[in-house]
Amino acid sequence: MATSHQASGIQAARLDAAGIAENFSDLHPAYDAHEAAVAADRCYFCYDAPCMTACPTSIDIPQFIREIQAGHPDSAAKTILEQNILGGMCARVCPTETLCEEVCVRETAEGKPVEIGRLQRYATDTLMEKGAHPFTRAATTGKKIAVVGAGPAGLAAAHRLAMLGHDVVVYDAKTKAGGLNEFGIAAYKSTNDFAAREVDWLLQIGGITMDYGKKLGEELSLDGLTSGYDAVFLSIGLAGVNALRSPGEDKDGVRDAVEFIAELRQAEDLTALPVGRNVVVIGGGMTAVDAAVQSKLLGAENVTIAYRRGREDMGASRFEQDLAASKGVKLMFNVMPKAVLGNGAAAEIELEYTDVTDGKVSGTGETVRLAADQVFKAIGQTLEGQPDALELEGRKIKVSDTGRTSMAGVWAGGDCASGGEDLTVTAVAEGRDAAMDIHSSLMG
Amino acid sequence: MADLTTEFLGIKSPNPFWLASAPPTDKEYNVRRAFEAGWGGVVWKTLGAEGPPVVNVNGPRYGAIWGADRRLLGLNNIELITDRPLQTNLEEITRVKKDYPDRAVIVSIMVPCEEQAWKDILPQVEATGADGIELNFGCPHGMAERGMGSAVGQVPEYIQMVTEWCKKYYSKPVIVKLTPNITDIRNPARAANAGNADAVSLINTINSITSVDLDSMAPEPTIGGKGTHGGYCGPAVKPIALNMVAEIARDPQTHGLPISAIGGVTTWRDAAEFMALGAGNVQVCTAAMTYGFNVVKEMISGLSTWMDEKGYTSTQDFIGMAVPNVTDWQYLDLNYVTKAKISQDDCIKCGRCYAACEDTSHQAIAMSEDRVFTVKDDECVACNLCVNVCPVENCITMVEVPAGQIDERTGEVVSGDYANWTTHPNNPSATAAE
Numbered sequence: 001m002a003t004s005h006q007a008s009g010i011q012a013a014r015l016d017a018a019g020i021a022e023n024f025s026d027l028h029p030a031y032d033a034h035e036a037a038v039a040a041d042r043c044y045f046c047y048d049a050p051c052m053t054a055c056p057t058s059i060d061i062p063q064f065i066r067e068i069q070a071g072h073p074d075s076a077a078k079t080i081l082e083q084n085i086l087g088g089m090c091a092r093v094c095p096t097e098t099l100c101e102e103v104c105v106r107e108t109a110e111g112k113p114v115e116i117g118r119l120q121r122y123a124t125d126t127l128m129e130k131g132a133h134p135f136t137r138a139a140t141t142g143k144k145i146a147v148v149g150a151g152p153a154g155l156a157a158a159h160r161l162a163m164l165g166h167d168v169v170v171y172d173a174k175t176k177a178g179g180l181n182e183f184g185i186a187a188y189k190s191t192n193d194f195a196a197r198e199v200d201w202l203l204q205i206g207g208i209t210m211d212y213g214k215k216l217g218e219e220l221s222l223d224g225l226t227s228g229y230d231a232v233f234l235s236i237g238l239a240g241v242n243a244l245r246s247p248g249e250d251k252d253g254v255r256d257a258v259e260f261i262a263e264l265r266q267a268e269d270l271t272a273l274p275v276g277r278n279v280v281v282i283g284g285g286m287t288a289v290d291a292a293v294q295s296k297l298l299g300a301e302n303v304t305i306a307y308r309r310g311r312e313d314m315g316a317s318r319f320e321q322d323l324a325a326s327k328g329v330k331l332m333f334n335v336m337p338k339a340v341l342g343n344g345a346a347a348e349i350e351l352e353y354t355d356v357t358d359g360k361v362s363g364t365g366e367t368v369r370l371a372a373d374q375v376f377k378a379i380g381q382t383l384e385g386q387p388d389a390l391e392l393e394g395r396k397i398k399v400s401d402t403g404r405t406s407m408a409g410v411w412a413g414g415d416c417a418s419g420g421e422d423l424t425v426t427a428v429a430e431g432r433d434a435a436m437d438i439h440s441s442l443m444g
Numbered sequence: 445m446a447d448l449t450t451e452f453l454g455i456k457s458p459n460p461f462w463l464a465s466a467p468p469t470d471k472e473y474n475v476r477r478a479f480e481a482g483w484g485g486v487v488w489k490t491l492g493a494e495g496p497p498v499v500n501v502n503g504p505r506y507g508a509i510w511g512a513d514r515r516l517l518g519l520n521n522i523e524l525i526t527d528r529p530l531q532t533n534l535e536e537i538t539r540v541k542k543d544y545p546d547r548a549v550i551v552s553i554m555v556p557c558e559e560q561a562w563k564d565i566l567p568q569v570e571a572t573g574a575d576g577i578e579l580n581f582g583c584p585h586g587m588a589e590r591g592m593g594s595a596v597g598q599v600p601e602y603i604q605m606v607t608e609w610c611k612k613y614y615s616k617p618v619i620v621k622l623t624p625n626i627t628d629i630r631n632p633a634r635a636a637n638a639g640n641a642d643a644v645s646l647i648n649t650i651n652s653i654t655s656v657d658l659d660s661m662a663p664e665p666t667i668g669g670k671g672t673h674g675g676y677c678g679p680a681v682k683p684i685a686l687n688m689v690a691e692i693a694r695d696p697q698t699h700g701l702p703i704s705a706i707g708g709v710t711t712w713r714d715a716a717e718f719m720a721l722g723a724g725n726v727q728v729c730t731a732a733m734t735y736g737f738n739v740v741k742e743m744i745s746g747l748s749t750w751m752d753e754k755g756y757t758s759t760q761d762f763i764g765m766a767v768p769n770v771t772d773w774q775y776l777d778l779n780y781v782t783k784a785k786i787s788q789d790d791c792i793k794c795g796r797c798y799a800a801c802e803d804t805s806h807q808a809i810a811m812s813e814d815r816v817f818t819v820k821d822d823e824c825v826a827c828n829l830c831v832n833v834c835p836v837e838n839c840i841t842m843v844e845v846p847a848g849q850i851d852e853r854t855g856e857v858v859s860g861d862y863a864n865w866t867t868h869p870n871n872p873s874a875t876a877a878e
Contacts (some may be wrong), residue, residue, distance in 0.1 A: 041512040044835050047795030050815065104790040109836065 005277065005301035009345075012274040015298025020270045023297035027188040027323075028092070028118055038124040042106055042114045051100035051116055054428075056420070056429045057084035061100060061116055077127035078134045079391040080120055083266045085159045086152055087197050087433070088128055089181050090425045091121035092189045095286075097319040098424070128197070133204035138165035140207075143272060143442050146171065146229040148216050151179020152424045153235035153414025155202055156431030157438075161233075162207035164439045166243030169229075172206060175213035179237055179414075181424065183262040186290040188297070215385070222387040224410050231438045234397065236404070236410040236432060238422075240384030244282060244377055251319060256377035257281060257291035264294055278373025280349050282337050283378030285315030291376045292329045303329045304370060308336040308354050308361050318385050338367060338374075346375050383416055393418040403434030411438055445765040446751035446792075448744060450484065450759050452724040453617035453642045454704055455575040457484035457548040460715065460759055461743050464491050464706050464727035465552035465578060465621070470526055470535035471695075479540075481737035482744060485548025487645075487727060490525035490580045491533050493555040493565060498524045503667035507654030507674060513672050516734050518680035519656045522665065522672055524586045525554050530568070537572040549573075550619065554580040554592050557602055559833030566613040569727070576617035579606060581632070582648020584625050585674050594648065596622035600635030607639025617642040619704060622688075624681075625651050629688040630708035633698045641700035644692065645684045645727060649675025659757070678730035682708030686721060690770045699767075712746025719759060720766035774865040781851050781858045782826040782842040784819045785806070791817060797830035797840060805829050 003011045015023065031039065043065040048209040050060045059080050067076035080087035096102075096117040104113030127134065143166045147154045150172035158168045176182055181195040203210070214220050216236055225232045238257065241247065243255045251278065267273045275298040281288045286308035296303045307314055310333050314321060321331060342348060349372040352363040383395055391398045391406035396418040403411040413430030422424040448459040462485035463469050463478055470489040478486060492498055500523055509518040526533055541549045551574045569577060580587075581597030585625040588595040596602045602876075604622060610618045620636035622629060636644050651673045653663040664851030682782040687709025692698045709715050711732040718726050731739045747759075748835040756762050786797070786809075792817040807832060808823035830873030831840045845851055847860030868873050 038513060041514075044794045046793075047797075047799035048811075048815075050793065105794040109792040284708060 003199070003263070003299075005299055006168070008277050010274045010276045013271045014275060015271065017269075019299070020297075024187050024270060026191045027186070028121070028123055029409065030418045031118055031122040034066055036073070039115050039119055043069070044105060045085075048107055050103035050105065051114075054099045054103045055083075056337055056423065056426045057087075057100070057236075057432070058429075059083045059087065059120070060441055064123060065114065065116070066118055068119060070263060073123045073126040074132070074134070076119075076123035079121055081134060083432075084428050085156050085202060086181070086198065086424065086428050087120055088124040088201075088294055089152070089190065089195060090428065091117050091124055092194065093181075093185050094425050095317045095319065095423070098317045101334055104328050108179035128201050135159075135163050135205055137163055137205060137207055140444065141165040143230040144169070144228075145231045145438060145440065146225045146235065147233045147235065148172075148220065148225070149179065149235035149416075150174075150177035150199075150210065150212075151235055151414055151427065152181060152236050153289075153427035153431035154179070154233065155199065155436075157233045157235065157411075157413065157435040158431075159202050160204055160210050160432050160435035162205045164231075164382075164435070166207070166439070166442075169378070170209045171211045171212055171216075171220055173212040173213070173218075173239075175212045175412055177210060177212075179235075183265055184258065184287070185261070185265075185292055185424075187265055188294075188304075190265075199300065216387065217385045222389060222407075222410065226407075230409075230442055232410045233403070233431070233434055234410065235414040235427070236383075236385065236416045236418060238381035238383055238415045241377065242318040242380045242382060244337055244340075244379065247338045248346070249377075251342055252344060253342070253346035253398050254375040254377070257283065257287050257376040258381065259289065260376055261290055261294065261393060264298075270298065273298060275300050276372070277301045277374065278371040279374045280372040281305045281376040281378055283307065283376075283380070284309065284313065286320065286381070287381075288376075288378035289316040289320045289324050289329075291378055293324050293327050295374070295376075296327045296329055302330055302371070305329060305391075306332045306335045306337065306349075306351055306370075308334065309356055310334060313356075327342070334360065335368065336363065337384055338363075340372070340375055341369070342373075346372055348372055349375055381415070382403070386416065386432060401433075402437035403416060403430055404437065446748045446757060448748055448751075448759065450483075450725050451577060452548070452704065453619070454483070454549075455548045455617065455732045456546070457725070458482075458546060459484035459740075459744050459747075460719065460725035461549060461709075461740050462550070462704070462725060462727045463732060464729040465550075465580065466729040466733070466802070467521075468729060468732050470528070473538055475540050476543075478732075478737050478740075479544050479547050482740045483737065484725070485550065487542075487550040487552050487578050488533065488574070490552040490554045490583075491530055491565070492525050492570070493561055494530050495605075497527045497529055500524055500527050501667050504665035505578060508662040508678075508747075509654055509680065517678060518652075518654065518676055519730050519733065519761075520652045520665075520674040520676045521649070522585050522674040525552075525580070531564075534568055534572055537569075537574055539577075540730055541573045546657050548575050550576045550578050552578045552580050552621070554583070554587060557596055557606060560640050562606065562609045563613050566610065569599060570614055570616065574616075575613060576619060576642070577610065578619040578621050578645060580611060580621055580648075581606075582621045582623040582646075583675060584623060584649060585672060586656065594623035594625050597621075597632055597648070598626055600631045602760070603632050603635040605638035607636055607641045611640045619643045621648055621706075622646040623648045624684060624688060624866060629691050630695045630698065633692045633695070633701065637749045638696050641701075643704055643724070645704035645706055647681065647688055647707045649677045650681055650684065651779040652676035667696075674736075679710055682714060686717060689718055689723055690721045690767065691765045693764065694770050695782060709743075712743045712750060715743060715747060715751060716762070717766075719763045721770070722764045722767050724763060726806070777862045778865065778868060779859045779861055779863045780843040783821050783824045783845060784826065784828075784830050784840055785843045786817055786819060786830075786840050787838070788816065790836050792836055792839075793817070794835060796833045796835065800829050800833045816850070824853060 064076040064079040101113035107113035178195040279295040411434040414427035450460040465487040584595035587593035705718035706727040
């Protein structure tokens with residue numbers, strides 16, 4: 001018997017298994033062949049296509065859609081994967097509405113872009129369902145490269161390096177590869193264990209050894225890596241989480257959103273995953289939306305996203321905001337946490353309204369209290385555990401356009417490195433480009 | 445609502461939309477459905493001589509090509525003439541005509557090129573009360589191998605001969621249906637005219653193979669691993685049909701010979717175009733086969749609306765109006781100068797005009813860093829390719845350079861005077877302008 005929405009506190013089983021299964025089904029179900037043909041027919045095969053320019057991995061989108069039109073989804077997949085080896089995951093998680101699809105000329109023409117993301121998924125799913133891996137390794141170079149962090153950047157770098165004939169060891173602090181693909185993002189974007197299946201598929205290239213439970217600064221040191229390998233690629237992500245710095249942050253029921261999402265993604269049975277009756281998520285990015293929507297889908301009665309700036313500044317796209325709203329999440333703008341209240345466990349949160357002047361946020365003094373037995377902090381992640389020897393830029397490892405750090409022989413990419421948005425697709429591009437640079441510097 | 449009543453060869457029908465001789469008109473059942481949907485007339489599917497009927501293949505009879513969203517653009521068939529007994533067809537025709545006296549019922553006929561064969565069938569057809577006959581000299585597949593269909597239509601002397609027989613043994617209008625599988629459509633039309641045909645109808649289908657199955661390595665439609673050429677029709681053939689209709693309409697020898705136009709008519713506009721080029725009415729098949737008989741409703745309302753907008757009260761008002769404007773290339777005005785113009789408001793920045801012009805034409809479109817596409821008047825030859833490849837209708841238009849202005853490409857002032865190739869200095873056989 002499921003616990004009701006109204007049961008107070010943090011409770012498991014607010015929904016039964018059927019309700020959970022329905023709520024966590026694929027956000028954008030895969031196209032069948034007919035749907036793909038109809039969608040592909042809408043592509044105009046633009047010259048110097050804006051979608052391709054907008055793609056951080058520069059996938060030749062008109063080409064792959066034309067290959068779908070011409071009856072060769074496998075070739076379309078290869079076109080995608082040549083540029084973006086995680087094209088399957090990117091097809092699911094890319095904010096296409098702010099990338100390729102935003103600039104599609106049919107968005108301009110009719111307000112309805114070619115559904116590039118779903119077509120990409122159709123192509124890559126078709127290929128991956130066959131278990132086929134379209135790439136082969138070049139003759140071995142004898143060079144050994146260490147990759148630290150098995151997230152999108154690390155996997156993309158490892159694959160490219162392996163394909164070029166290098167031997168790669170990928171270390172990860174966790175016991176599973178995938179990084180945020182596996183432990184972050186919303187479950188309804190990566191159904192049927194896709195992240196893990198994609199990693200297995202990627203590793204078919206050969207030449208990549210996975211080594212789990214190894215963390216930089218603990219089991220691994222940069223000195224050890226640089227002396228043991230011909231090159232090192234760091235893709236350690238952002239392991240730290242920003243604090244609220246508000247009274248009551250230590251109360252039971254207040255936790256990091258990333259931790260909740262990771263737990264949710266790894267849960268065997270979502271009916272067993274507890275969630276609050278009244279959930280408040282602090283933040284405005286994708287993590288905030290993912291935590292809020294999934295709380296709602298788990299059966300929370302009231303879920304609110306509280307963001308300290310206006311809608312237009314929100315890191316999550318309008319599509320994601322609307323998705324949250326459609327699931328029943330309330331979006332509050334221009335409010336910041338002042339205190340979490342409750343006797344031991346959180347019961348209420350006090351928010352203060354804000355003004356934003358010249359980009360600076362200040363409290364107006366007016367406050368509001370919301371019931372909150374669970375508070376998720378989603379106010380950004382920070383670099384943690386990076387080697388002291390590396391120069392930083394802002395709060396990230398300083399890198400060149402091709403991922404070179406301040407230390408010879410060490411490259412970095414993904415969320416831990418400077419430049420680019422913190423997106424899966426950006427991480428893939430950075431990993432790939434660093435791999436190419438490592439290759440040319442080693443093979444000179 | 446404009447009155448669409450059409451009189452063609454003295455045969456009245458409530459509108460100029462007839463169903464062509466084809467599967468949709470093979471049986472009483474279909475024809476009754478067609479008349480109920482509003483079709484003005486039918487040409488009954490071709491009857492053969494008395495005796496055992498022809499047989500059709502039992503595998504696929506049709507092949508097709510498609511445009512975006514699998515919109516059917518061209519259809520091909522290898523079906524033969526009616527495979528039902530002659531008497532069955534004659535009885536059904538008699539019944540249908542009796543029940544629908546206001547609709548045109550024409551009977552298509554194909555019998556061997558022997559006078560006796562025509563002498564035998566024509567009185568039987570006459571007895572049905574049908575309004576006229578159409579001689580199937582057009583089908584390019586199957587029957588042509590037996591010396592009928594397009595095998596007759598490709599020999600003007602046979603056309604004339606058979607037409608004369610029909611005029612001798614049949615009292616009502618005789619329409620000769622022409623095959624497009626010839627080099628010059630005017631010759632068979634002249635032969636029909638010489639044989640005293642009351643009208644010609646065209647085009648019949650075009651010889652074709654629609655595709656090849658790359659696994660079985662056989663043409664489509666494939667019957668037991670083999671295929672044969674079939675007759676091609678549908679929207680894809682309309683331009684070919686328009687030209688052939690126009691050629692007959694403007695040929696001094698056949699000018700004024702009534703024409704029933706066939707070839708890809710899908711909407712009212714197609715019909716209006718054929719009629720502007722001289723057709724007295726149109727016949728439709730593929731549109732009905734693709735969408736069902738109800739397509740005629742749009743044809744009727746669309747043509748009527750357009751006529752109202754233009755102030756035409758009868759189809760006679762516009763039939764043939766475009767014929768005087770069909771001319772030979774040599775008479776086109778070489779002093780008429782246009783330039784492409786891109787509407788920046790309508791442009792969606794796909795760049796197809798740029799790719800087409802830059803790669804395959806005259807490098808006359810500029811592309812800026814921020815994807816603004818503009819025409820270079822000093823390079824534009826006004827070829828119209830950009831207009832044709834642009835996905836947005838009327839985004840790119842051809843704008844006339846008025847007389848007195850400089851054509852930036854040639855540096856010359858545009859003359860307002862008409863001048864054609866016959867008087868052009870580069871023409872070795874030019875005659876001096878008067």
